[in-house]
Amino acid sequence: MSAAVPTALKRAVLTAFLILAAVISLPAPASAGTVSTYPEFPYPATDYHEPQRGQFHFSARSGWMNDVNAPLYYRGTYHLFFQHNPHGLGWDTMHWGHATSTDLTHWTQKPIALEPGVHPGDLWSGAGVVDTANVTGLKSGDDDPIVVFTGTNGVSMAYSTDGAKTFTSFDNGRKLVTMPGTSRDPKVLWHEPTKRWVMVVWSDAGGNGVNIYTSTNLIDWTLRSRYAANWLFECPDMFQLPLNGNDADKRWVLTDASGEYVVGGFDGTAFSTTWTGPQVMDHGRNSADGTFYAGLVFANMPDNRVVQMAWQPGNRGGTWTGNASIPAQLGLRTLPAGIRVTRFPVAEVSALRTGTRTWTSRTVTADPATDPLTGVSADTYELEATFEVSTATATRFGFRLHARPDGSYDRALSYDRASQTLDGKPLPTVNGSIKLRLLVDRGQLEIFGNDGTFSWTDNVAFDSTPTSQGIRLFAENGSVRLTTLRLHQINSTWGAGESTLDSNLAGPWRAAGGTWTDTAGGKRGSSTGDGFYLNSQTAGDASYEGDVRLDTAAAAGLTFRASADGTAHYTANIDASGLVKLWRPGRDIAVYPTPIERQRTYHLKVTTNGGRIRVYLDHGPVPVIDATDTAYATGRFGANVFAGAANVQNLYSGATGFVTTVNSRWYPVGGGWTVPGTGVRGQSSGDAFLLSDQVGTDFSYSGDLRVETGVAAALTFRANTDATEHYTANIDTGGVVKLWRPGRVIAEHRTTIRAGRTYHLRVVATGSSLRVYLDGGATPVIDTTDTAYPSGRFGVNVFEGSGVIQNVAVS
Numbered sequence: 001m002s003a004a005v006p007t008a009l010k011r012a013v014l015t016a017f018l019i020l021a022a023v024i025s026l027p028a029p030a031s032a033g034t035v036s037t038y039p040e041f042p043y044p045a046t047d048y049h050e051p052q053r054g055q056f057h058f059s060a061r062s063g064w065m066n067d068v069n070a071p072l073y074y075r076g077t078y079h080l081f082f083q084h085n086p087h088g089l090g091w092d093t094m095h096w097g098h099a100t101s102t103d104l105t106h107w108t109q110k111p112i113a114l115e116p117g118v119h120p121g122d123l124w125s126g127a128g129v130v131d132t133a134n135v136t137g138l139k140s141g142d143d144d145p146i147v148v149f150t151g152t153n154g155v156s157m158a159y160s161t162d163g164a165k166t167f168t169s170f171d172n173g174r175k176l177v178t179m180p181g182t183s184r185d186p187k188v189l190w191h192e193p194t195k196r197w198v199m200v201v202w203s204d205a206g207g208n209g210v211n212i213y214t215s216t217n218l219i220d221w222t223l224r225s226r227y228a229a230n231w232l233f234e235c236p237d238m239f240q241l242p243l244n245g246n247d248a249d250k251r252w253v254l255t256d257a258s259g260e261y262v263v264g265g266f267d268g269t270a271f272s273t274t275w276t277g278p279q280v281m282d283h284g285r286n287s288a289d290g291t292f293y294a295g296l297v298f299a300n301m302p303d304n305r306v307v308q309m310a311w312q313p314g315n316r317g318g319t320w321t322g323n324a325s326i327p328a329q330l331g332l333r334t335l336p337a338g339i340r341v342t343r344f345p346v347a348e349v350s351a352l353r354t355g356t357r358t359w360t361s362r363t364v365t366a367d368p369a370t371d372p373l374t375g376v377s378a379d380t381y382e383l384e385a386t387f388e389v390s391t392a393t394a395t396r397f398g399f400r401l402h403a404r405p406d407g408s409y410d411r412a413l414s415y416d417r418a419s420q421t422l423d424g425k426p427l428p429t430v431n432g433s434i435k436l437r438l439l440v441d442r443g444q445l446e447i448f449g450n451d452g453t454f455s456w457t458d459n460v461a462f463d464s465t466p467t468s469q470g471i472r473l474f475a476e477n478g479s480v481r482l483t484t485l486r487l488h489q490i491n492s493t494w495g496a497g498e499s500t501l502d503s504n505l506a507g508p509w510r511a512a513g514g515t516w517t518d519t520a521g522g523k524r525g526s527s528t529g530d531g532f533y534l535n536s537q538t539a540g541d542a543s544y545e546g547d548v549r550l551d552t553a554a555a556a557g558l559t560f561r562a563s564a565d566g567t568a569h570y571t572a573n574i575d576a577s578g579l580v581k582l583w584r585p586g587r588d589i590a591v592y593p594t595p596i597e598r599q600r601t602y603h604l605k606v607t608t609n610g611g612r613i614r615v616y617l618d619h620g621p622v623p624v625i626d627a628t629d630t631a632y633a634t635g636r637f638g639a640n641v642f643a644g645a646a647n648v649q650n651l652y653s654g655a656t657g658f659v660t661t662v663n664s665r666w667y668p669v670g671g672g673w674t675v676p677g678t679g680v681r682g683q684s685s686g687d688a689f690l691l692s693d694q695v696g697t698d699f700s701y702s703g704d705l706r707v708e709t710g711v712a713a714a715l716t717f718r719a720n721t722d723a724t725e726h727y728t729a730n731i732d733t734g735g736v737v738k739l740w741r742p743g744r745v746i747a748e749h750r751t752t753i754r755a756g757r758t759y760h761l762r763v764v765a766t767g768s769s770l771r772v773y774l775d776g777g778a779t780p781v782i783d784t785t786d787t788a789y790p791s792g793r794f795g796v797n798v799f800e801g802s803g804v805i806q807n808v809a810v811s
Contacts, residue, residue, distance in 0.1 A: 034685070035710040035801040038118040039111030039166075040086055040095075041500055042518040048494040050317045052443035052461050055380045055492040056352055058107040058324040059315065060097055064089055065322035067185075067235060067257075067294035068309050069096055070128030070148045073301050078104055079164050080309065080324065081113055081148070083125055089321045094123050096150070098164065100497065104307070104327045104348045108497030111520070113167050114150065114158055118709060120173030125235055126150035127187040129197070130300040131159075135217045138170075140706060140758040141678075147218055149186040154178040155201060157219070161756040165502075165676075166708045166802075168755040170219070177213055177221050181205030185235045185257075187296070188218070194268035200236045202256075208232045210254075212270065225270035231278050232256045235294040238271065239306055241332035243339065251332060253341060257294045258286035259310070263332070263339050281330075281341045282310075283425045284457040289313055292457040297330065306330045307346055314459030315443040325457050326439060326446060335453060336428070344452030345439065353382065353488040362482040364397065364475045372485060377469040382488040383438040390432030392417055393478030401440055402462045403470035410468070411445060411460045413438070417480075422447070427454050433483065439490075498523070502676055503651040505637055507536030512566035514641055521672070522547070522649025525556065525641035532559055532566035534638035539653065544637055545605035545616075546651040547674045550576055550598045556646030557581075558604050561635035568632055571640045572606050572615045572625070580604075582615055582625050584632070589613070592624040600668065601647075603675055605657065619658050619680075620665040652677050660808040662794050664693035669723045671798060679704075679806030682713070682798035689716055689723040691795035696810060701794060702762035703808040705731050707755045710801010712738075715761055715808070718792035725789055728797050729772045729782070731759045739772055739782050741789070746770070749781035758806075 043061040046053075053059060064085035072079050077100050084097030096114035099107045114123045128148035131138070138145040138159050146160040148167065154175035158167045170176075177186075183203040191198045191214075199213040199221060209228035213221040235257035243249045254271055255261040259281045264273025284292035295310030307327050315323045326349060331342040359372040368374055387397065395417060402410035413423060413436075420428050427434055427449045439446040442464050447456040462468075473482070496508055501523040509516075514531015517524050525531050540561070548556050557573025559566070570589075572582050580592040594617070596602070605616040607623075615625035639648040656678040666680075671688020674681050682688050696717065705713040714730030716723070727746075729739050737749040751774070753759065762773040764780075767790075772782035796805040 035118055038115050038709060039113070039520075040115060041111040041520045043086060043109075044319060045517060046319065048492065050319070051464065052315060052317050053320070054315065054323050054441045054444050055494070056105065056439075056490055057312070057315075057326060057441050057444045058099055059320050059322065060084060060086070061109050062319045063087060063321070064091055065097065065311070065320070065324070066091060066288070066313065067125040067311050068296050068324060069125055069150075070299070071296055071309055072128050072130060072146070072299040074130050074144070074146060074163065077102055077163075078298065079128075079146075080107065081128065082311070082324065084112070086112065089316070089319075096123055096148075100164075103351070104346055105352055106493045106496040109499055111500060113164065114148070119158055119167065119169045121150070121156050121169075122152040123150050124152050125185045125294065126155075127296060128299060129188050129190070129218070131218060132300075136219060137217075138754070138756060140756060149188055149199070151175065151186075152184045153182060155186045155199070159756060162708075168709065176219060177201065179203050179205060179211050179223075183211070187237050189238060189299070191266070191268050196268060198238075198268070200238050200254075202232070202234055202236050210236045214269065227254065227271045229262075229278075231260050233258065235296070237296050238266070239297050239330075241306055241330060241341070243332050244334055245331070251339070253332070255281070255295070257288075259292055259295060260286070261341055263341075279340060281343060282455045282457050285314075291459045292325065295325070305346075308343070310457065312444060312457060312459050317443075323444065325444075328455070331452060333453065340453065342452035343455035344448055345437070345446070349382075349439070352490045352493060354491050355489040357487045359485040360483070362485070363479050364473055364482055365394075365479045366475060366477070371473045372482070373471045373473050373487070376471050376487065377466070378440075378471060378487065378489060379464050379469050380441050380490045380492075382490055383436070383440070383471075384484070384486040384488070385436045386433055386483040387415070387436075388433050388481040388483055389415075389417055389420075389429045392480040394475035394480045395477040397475040397480040398422075398473075399438070400472040400474060401438075401445070401460075402464075402468050403472045404468050405470075409470070409472070410462050413447065422449065422454070422456075425454070425456060501651065502649060503535070504655060504677060505535040505537045505651065505653060509533055509535050512564070512638075519647060521549075521647055521674075523639065524551075524645060524647050525553075525639065526645040527641050528643065530566075531641045532562065532569070532638050533648070534559070534562055534564070534566060534636045535651075536636065537653075538634055538636050540634040541609050542653050543605065543607045544651075544653045545603065545655065545657060545675065546639065547601050547603055547649045548574055548639075549601045549647040550574065550596065551645040551647060552598075553641050553644030553646040555581070555640075555642040556648065557640050558606055558651070559638035559640045560606060560608065561632040562638050563635060566638070569635065569638070570613065570629070570632060572604055573640060573642070574602050574604070580615060580617055580624050582613060582627055584629065589629050590625045590627040592617070594624070601672060601674060603658075618665040618667060619660060621663050650675050650677060659806060662692045662694050662808060662810055666690050666692045666795075676804065679804040680796065681708075681802060681804045682796065683802040684798055685800060687797060687799050689719070689726070689795050689797050691716070691719055691721070691723060691793050694794050694810070695791060696765075696794060697791040698766045699810055700762060700764050701810045702760065703796065704758050704760050704806045706758040706804045707731065707733050707753070708802040708804060709755060710799070710803075712797075712799040712801075713803030713805060714797040714799070715763055715805075716795035716797045717763060717765065718789040719795055720792055723795070726792065726795070727765075727770065727786070727789060729761055729763050730797065730799070731761065737761070737772060737774055737781055739770060739784065741786065746786050747782045747784040749774070751781070
């Protein structure tokens with residue numbers, strides 16, 4: 001049994017570490033964002049090749065990272081959230097960072113998920129689940145609610161209804177659970193036998209321990225029990241594991257931030273165990289200034305695996321602090337010492353191997369000539385080795401990693417045959433042998449022994465210069481038989497995904513000319529001539545659309561049916577000279593004269609059918625270009641910039657887009673307007689309008705409205721060209737449906753309006769009679785008169801935040 005480190009000492013170590021880390025901070029820290037700037041992005045540029053930057057371990061692009069939060073799986077994507085200070089290298093002003101992966105190994109950092117100043121309260125560590133049954137009632141649209149829990153001295157909830165792109169605080173951050181003492185780090189899980197959600201929250205009321213709550217709807221929680229234990233400090237996790245792979249004999253495991261754990265039972269209300277003290281699942285330095293801390297298992301896994309990621313505090317560079325461990329699959333086995341948790345790299349890690357060398361049946365002695373790794377060097381790699389200990393005469397044997405010609409090295413692993421320990425950590429033989437599996441990254445070393453019964457997560461500042469990449473196998477005072485040895489090269493896993501460019505195109509994107517960087521609004525391309533950003537996905541007949549904004553560029557647009565290097569393609573662009581143009585190398589196929597403004601976002605859509613190519617501008621029902629060309633029948637999707645810089649976003653093929661029966665083009669009046677695959681999205685710090693050219697007098701006008709963050713989303717009608725005159729009917733998260741015009745609130749209807757939920761509004765205007773209907777109701781919630789504006793344009797509106805409007809219809 002491991003001895004528990006006193007809580008006071010842990011706090012002292014954490015405090016000292018945080019003070020030290022805070023001394024080294026990034027210059028000119030920024031303040032927390034507002035709803036108009038949320039989410040914060042981009043971060044400083046990085047190619048992820050800085051010294052000690054892990055090449056297959058996740059770290060934040062910049063800033064401080066600590067606890068793993070709410071790891072979960074949702075519809076083909078793994079989501080990793082984490083405690084994050086994007087403005088410095090020390091712990092401060094906790095945000096929730098966010099990264100995604102489709103294979104648990106290639107991670108792409110996304111914009112901030114939860115941000116102070118946007119989401120109320122302390123945004124400290126917590127967990128998340130996918131509400132597939134919609135017990136919260138928060139579902140709006142196709143996506144299931146993703147629900148996360150956070151906060152100190154009480155638990156708050158936030159949720160996403162768009163697949164974790166944006167999060168909304170539930171009930172303005174109201175505490176769903178409060179308890180005596182200091183509390184934090186809620187973990188939520190599903191308990192199938194009782195059909196209830198369970199929340200485990202650390203609290204120091206009366207000493208260390210966890211309070212256990214249950215709920216049927218993830219909102220209303222009932223205290224059921226408390227499990228007290230002096231060792232149980234921070235970041236609890238609780239999960240089931242089958243003993244020895246037997247699904248008929250599952251046991252419950254309760255862990256804390258240090259990876260200490262006990263095995264027992266859970267009846268849906270209380271945890272119990274016969275253990276008198278905890279074991280530790282990892283031999284790393286298990287503290288907030290160590291190498292293994294605050295691990296959590298993924299929720300909603302599709303294959304019933306229990307997969308854990310943890311925080312590695314010890315890795316740092318000039319622009320970042322901290323990284324995550326590789327995902328490890330947990331198991332539960334009966335060993336000679338008793339029942340123990342096992343940790344082993346997930347199977348997906350093996351797919352990272354880019355080359356393998358194998359050696360078998362070697363006897364290694366003190367003579368360097370017997371070392372099969374003589375002359376071998378590598379920077380980031382995996383080693384698998386099996387040694388026959390029962391026949392060995394060597395007192396010690398092992399590996400020296402990142403060795404140099406002068407005999408020095410960065411880290412040695414030494415197995416002591418007599419004590420059966422690896423650098424002092426117990427690793428008993430199995431049938432007279434030991435197995436080692438090492439994952440060697442630039443700032444990380446993860447050691448697994450005997451198929452996961454031994455786990456050691458460490459941070460090592462490896463010197464990756466070419467003369468320091470040697471690997472040595474050694475034996476002292478005798479010999480050892482090496483049964484098998486495999487060296488697998490592992491290359492960088494960075495750059496496989498897009499941080500801020502939204503697209504439904506699955507393949508990776510690659511630049512073919514120009515420079516392409518992340519911005520808060522998508523991808524910024526810059527080139528002195530033509531530059532292309534191309535996806536690996538190809539098509540012949542398709543629809544393809546996106547948002548394009550000229551900054552300094554002469555032109556930018558959508559590229560399709562392109563070759564891999566961009567030398568062959570079609571491109572439909574907006575041109576600052578006042579054109580929409582369809583062209584291919586060597587030929588301008590067609591042009592459409594129209595004013596084009598810099599810093600305004602235009603929406604282009606292209607449809608192809610054989611040789612026929614049609615180009616639509618700003619949701620107009622009639623193509624502005626309808627041409628025929630047969631040069632290229634198929635090819636890649638992409639984007640283009642010419643002679644300057646431009647921004648592209650929301651590059652979708654076959655998407656729903658903005659559905660409307662308004663029979664005209666649309667144009668913005670304030671704010672930023674884009675099309676995130678479905679609907680039109682507006683974002684503004686004040687009022688912003690998207691207006692059409694279509695004018696109406698008496699009509700029925702309707703649409704689906706959702707506030708993402710902030711205050712209101714709306715239908716606008718009878719507006720003039722610059723929206724200084726208009727009527728607007730909105731949904732307001734202050735709890736009202738409102739009909740207003742400039743200078744006057746005409747009428748209000750009080751009702752609960754939640755951000756993230758879609759509401760249907762319909763306006764019927766007949767002369768001075770203005771009626772507003774909510775969610776298909778037969779009776780108007782507003783029935784009033786006003787004579788200010790007898791006629792005008794149709795449009796949509798957002799106010800102080802962001803909102804999405806879809807299915808806008810007029811009759």
